[in-house]
Amino acid sequence: MFYRPADGHGLPHNPFNAIVTPRPIGWISTRGPEGDNLAPYSFFNATAYVPPQVMFASTNAKDSLANLRETGVFAVNIVEEAALHRMNASSAALPRDTDEFGVSGTPKAECETIDCPRVADAPAVLECRVIEVIRLLGRDNHLILGEVTGVHLRDDCLVDGRFDVTRFRPVSRLGYRDYAVVREVFELARPGED
Template sequence: MFYRTDTNDHGMAHDPFKAIVAPRPIGWIGTKGRDGSLNLSPYSFFNIVSDKPKLVMFSSSGRKHSLRNAEETGVFTASLASRHLADRMNASSAPVDYGVNEFDLAELTAKMGEIVDAPYVAEAYTALECRLTEIIQPKGLDGEGAESYMVFGQVVGIHISEEIIRDGRIAMELARPMGRMGYRDYTDGGENVFELDRPGVKRQ
């Protein structure tokens, strides 16, 4: 099948776009408001964008609480959701009013960063402490701003649980990081983790 995205006439029950670009890692963004309130929200529009310096990005559809707090305070954290926290990650996605503490809502422990004044999920196997570098509103072909805001941050601190470290590496079969597949589907890095060596260049 083929369809044009200007008409979006795909004939399917749901728009397949987000199911095509999958799996997408979930950045569990932790922020603290100016009023001292704590916020936690999972974003599947999340990824690393640079290694030197270490930069990550999450994209907010509209001006959500995570965006507001990161913009006002200049910091945020990104905990990575693993399979054992799937239900609590989902609970933290509930659409609640500003100031409602999703850590409490999802029965999670909020731990403040070592470097940044923002909370991360203590139960998560890994977490990144980030300082805001920029926020952009990307434009479409018509030059108009999208309904999303891209929030970039430089990673200034990294937490890794000793539980998932084996032989000097993060054991993905233990970490089982969750990814969003599309629709209501998720995946994790469980039993089906496999390695591929990058090919070398054949010399003539």
């Protein structure tokens, strides 16, 4: 099968987000004039080491975008298998003044370097200052770039000086309603590495 996106795919569901998989989930927390917000984004990733930077894309007019434009900050909370149902509950379309932390039963804590809430029991949290919000093609599509100003690592996820994903099993987004949990991890050295 071949299709041009501008012409449509002719399938019952758009295959695009099922093609680029697995995608890490950035569980983005923000604070705004209407209160605190927590929402998952599967168009999320790290973009640079020094200084550390991340990106996520908002493909609709969510509260997160309005809040981070107002405050200039956001936090990325890493989603583990144990938080899967809380993460999903926080994705509900709720009134702007609704705190998704409370609705989803997610414990909240304050960030250290920014005025923003974070998921208290997340395996890792990246505190971020907005670098730029870029308007993308299409309706309500925005790319948010952030510089990481603080990092929280849950103590039980540190093993021999390494952040060990097998301790919490990260959740990733596939396509449609499909998700995956990382259960198998292996090492593979690059050519020339010891």
